[in-house]
Amino acid sequence: MISARRRSSVVRSPVLAASLAVLLVATGCTAGAPGKDQSPAGEGTAPVDAGAPEGFESFYGQDVVWTECRSDFECATVAAPLSWSDPDAGEIELELMRTRATGDKIGSLLVNPGGPGGSGISYLEAAAGSLGERVRESYDVVGFDPRGVRSSTEVACYDDAAKDEYLSEDADLSTDEGLEAAGESSAAWAEACAENTGELLGNVDTQSAAKDMDMLRAALGDDELHYLGFSYGTSLGATYAGLFPDRAGRLVLDGAIDPRIDSAEMSAGQAVGFENALRAYVGDCQAGPDCPLSGSVDDGMQQVRTVLDQAYDRPYPTDGDRVVTQTLAFYGIAVTLYDEQSWSLLSQALDEAINSGTGSTLLFLADFYNDRNADGSFATNSTEAFTAINCLDYRSSDDVDVMREEAAAIEEQAPTMGSFFGYGGLTCAAWPYPLAEREYDLAAPGAAPIVVIGTTNDPATPYVWSEGMAEALDSGVLVTYEGEGHTAYGRSNDCIMDAVDDFLVDGTVPEDGLTC
Structure with a gap:
């Protein structure tokens, strides 16, 4: 997810870009729904309860009962x-x-698409076909919704109408009045989350989710965890390796986050990442026919900023009864930068705004980003889970002078997009639970080789973060995809696919520094 304004940190699921490119919104599977077949974990997948912390043996030793929930899935x-x-x-x-292995089975491969707050169930349903054929042959691929997320026991805050208003709010954070209003809005959101979620709200940190993954590993019958994590999912995987280095099997972390940087550094890095991705789009647009942006690339960047500024002064009308605020316009622009296949949608949206003064496509894109349905309901609780997880993992300073200094530095580096990445300290200033205390070594000493993949112009998780994660992990192996967009596996080229598939299936570790 993006860190825009009240959102204090980063990232978003790669399934977002894949789904947007084909105009599909993934839907989840309701686990436990009546189906044709119910069966325990099955031969060779009996629970492995060794290694359970004292008092938690029953969780590690539980049987997993699978129910057919789609023609090709079990829940x-x-x-x-x-x-x-x-x-x-x-x-x-x-x-x-899960999808069952179609050939000789190695074990289970857990997948997480990021967020935080992304649904592994939605990812598997939407993107199972993007996994390598050999991976699907060799693994039961298991998507899961982490604690607090969607179809698992979830974080709940506002009802749909109040959430809609919250996600549309604009504020002039350069003024004391605007800061006060934004702070009050964030505090009200935090209060609602506490009231409607209860004690779970203090237990959705990444470290707790990584411990859940070890429990899932055991319940699924595996001695080691094999894992494919994207975006924020790389933090989840690296945390697992730090907690359980001797149980870390074949881990692939794609679109990584440097575990050594703080929340303010994340916001600044991501602002620059989206600025660079937007410049790439503008250059590509202007090189082709019918681009709504004229002049040089710098001119085009300024025209995009003008669209954003006009949305604040005069929200764009749409073909319905809603308008596009500046915040919604930003979401609508940013969401298309996750994958270059979506750039044509951005051109359509900008053409409407610049030449017609309307925002219907921008609104469609913003709703897509926020998982908002046409009827005003929300398909997921990604916003709620995103805030809750981040507020336990990271905190930015809520000192006004510090926030203003940080915001000015961000805008200097990213003049078009940077204003949406400052003042992150507002988000968690009134959060009712403290930061989680880290219990592991960031270097994950003793873990088997861990493959880290970075994309050179990734907007949401800038390439330098993947370099940083590979450097921070004692056993990190860096693989580089030279290209645009967020993450690489399943959306880039055969070089990346082969490197990951050979590692997951055969255990062949790619050469450190491999560039595709």
């Missing part, structure tokens, strides 16, 4: 502890979906 519900520090605190539910 299951498993129990997880509410708190990994207190086995008596109660239970939550985690929802899983």
Whole structure:
């Protein structure tokens, strides 16, 4: 996800770009729904309860009962502890979906598409076909919704109408009045999350989710965790390796986040990433026919900024009863930068705004980003989970002078997009739970080789972050995709596909520094 204004940190699922490119919105599977067949985990997948923390043995040793929920998928519900520090605190539910290995099975491959707050179930349903054929032959591919996310026991904050208003709000953060209004809005959101979620809200940190993955590994019958994580999912995978280095099997982390940087550095890096991606789009647009942007690339960047500024002064009308605020216009522009296949949609949206003064396509794109349905409901709780997880993992300073200094530095580096990445400290200033205390070594000493993939012009997770993660991990191996867009595996080229598939299936570690 993007860090825009009240959103304090980064990233978004690669399934977003893949779905947008073909104008599809993924829907999830309701685990446990009536189906044709119910069966336990099956031969060779009996639970492996060794390694369970004291008091949590029953979670590690539980049987996973799969139910057919789509023609090509099976779903299951498993129990997880509410708190990994207190086995008596109660239970939550985690929802899983899988495709069975079509050939000789190595084990299970857990996948996470990012966010934080992205649904692994939605990812698997939308993007299972983008996985390499040999991977699908060799693994039961298991998507899961992490704690707090969507079809698992979820974080809840506002109702749909109030959430719609919250996601559309504009504020002039350069003024004291605007800062105060934004702070009050964030505080009200935090209060609603606490009231409607309860104690789960303090237990959705990445470290707890990584412990869930070890429990899932055991319940699925694997001695080691094999894992494919994108975007924020790289943080989840690296956290797992740090907590359980001796159980880390074949881990692939695509579109990585440098674990050594703080929230302010993330916001600045991502602002520059989106600025660079927008420049690439503008140059490509102006090199072709019918581009709504004229003049030089710098001229085109300024025209995009003008669209954003006009949305603040005079929100764009649409073909319905809603208008496009500046915040919605930003989401509508940014979402297309995750994949160059979506650039034509950005051209359409800008053409409408510049030449017709309307924002219907911008609104469609913003709604897509926010998982908002046409009827005003929301398909997922990605916004709620995003905030809740980040506020336990990272905090930016909420000191006004510090925020203004950081915002000015960001805007200097990213003059077109940077104003949407400052003041992240507002988001968690009133959060009712403290930061989670880290229990692991960032270097994951003793872990097997971990493949880290970076894309050179990735807007959401800039390439330098992948370099940083590979450097931070003792066993990190960096693979580079030279190209545009967010993440690489499943959307780039055969070089990336072969390197990942050979590693996951054969255990062949790619050459450190491989460039595709």
